Amino acid sequence: MDFTFEAISAEEYDRQRASYEPLTDALRRLIDVGIHTEVDDATVQQALTHLAAAEELLGRQQRSGRSTLRHADTGRPVAWANPAVGLRNAIAPPMRIEHEPDGTCWSEFTLGPAYEGPPGWVHGGIAALVLDHLLGEVASDGLTQPRFTGTISLRYLRGTPLGPLRAEAFVERSEGAKTFARGYLMDADGVTVEADGVFITPAWARDAG
Known part of the structure; x- marks a missing residue:
């Protein structure tokens, strides 16, 4: 399996982020208003005309090849299309992952x-x-090491309300090719969902090491 990514400089990363993040945010807002709109048929048709024009504009130049790049300074992958955190994927939750020196991460x-x-x-x-x-x-x-989800277990302690949320995760331990991680999703009142996962280093990566 090939995990060599085309490198993107810090300057180019910042340029693309500044350019495309507002576009993705606008597409998210469009999805939200589209879900709840009650405009009349004529207004729907007018909106469709504008959407078709936007599609034509954005389709004039399309990237070919990989959708995942590597940040030249940090070495971390830049997965613009990722459905969980892709900066240019409007269906992805609007998460920006923060990494702490002790290895934990949160958003x-x-x-x-x-x-x-x-x-x-x-x-x-x-x-x-x-x-x-x-x-x-x-x-x-x-995401700098090839470790993939083996199993993940979730406990839904109560409903998670729409609105502001926090998620965090940490590694509990490692045993050979297995890494055991735990995480939480929470609102202002505390944890709503707990998760435990086992992540596996694949055989080809173990052999390469």
Whole structure:
């Protein structure tokens, strides 16, 4: 399996982030208003005309090849299309992962209507997506090591309300090719979902080491 990524300089990373992050945020807002809009048919058709024009503009130049790059300074992958944290993927929760010197990681973010399951509550699958990614981040040293989800178990302690949330994760221990990680999703009142995961270093990476 090939895990060599094209490098992107810090300057180019910052340029792309400054350019495309507002676009992704605008697309997220568009999804939110599209879910709740009650405009008339004529207004829907007018919006469709504008959306078609935007699609044509953005489609004039498309990237070919890899969607995952490597940050030249940090060595970490830059996965613009990742459905959990992709900066240029509007379906991804708006998470920015923070890494602490002790190896733990966390993110604070807000989930709106696009992530709703029961009315007013986050869909359980979205909670699983968030925690699977965060545990994977911490187990793989910020995605710099090839360690993939072997198993993940979640305990839904109560409903997770839409709105401001925090997720955090840490490594409990490592045993050979296995790394054991734990994480939490929480609101202002405390933990809503707990997760335990086992992440595996694949045989090809062990052989290479």
